[in-house]
Amino acid sequence: DIQMTQSPSSLSASVGDRVTITCRASQSISSYLNWYQQKPGKAPKLLIYAASSLQSEVPSRFSGSGSGTDFTLTISSLQPEDSATYYCQQSYNTPRTFGQGTKVEIK
């Protein structure tokens, strides 16, 4: 199985800050990488697919990059509503594995 490792596990940043979350795969997954946002008590929401494609209606302050084993989710200007846990997920093969999550808090 492909292991997905996110860093950091949590972070605290101020409104307007640029925030970067990284995700590393245990083997090359090309660009088969998706990012999700989950708020407490809610289902996850797709943000980015194919490593860098923005899902419809997702704010443009979210962006993704990377290929192979190393990927990045960037929030260009953190907003209060971005307080959530973020997960990466590989769709290269089955089982579809997720990272352990990164909790983003607002200072």
Added chain:
Amino acid sequence: EVHLVESGGGLVQPGGSLRLSCAASGFTFSWFWMSWVRQAPGKGLEWVANIKQDGSEKSYVDSVKGRFTISRDNAKNSLSLQMNSLRAEDTAVYYCARDGYSSAPFPQYYFDYWGQGALVTVSS
């Protein structure tokens, strides 16, 4: 508008069985792979199983193989997960998710719609 609504969760004793259902609406159900994803209390997301559009292909995470069975009824726009021999570690919120597909920039899948989740608690 796409809607996925899970039902059938509850409290069950270890070794018991439970069947989850997911009612789909707002899209052509038979065109999409479908998945179950679970989340143990306070933990991360874990993909559990998926099923092809016509039900001819199914895959499972190793920890549920031989115990869980995914199925679908395209005539009723319904997805199911039969869970047998349940263990305490199966306690989780179970989400029904649509496997969205895009051919651009290259063919690949992602979970683009999710239900609200059904809580399964395995405890004596």
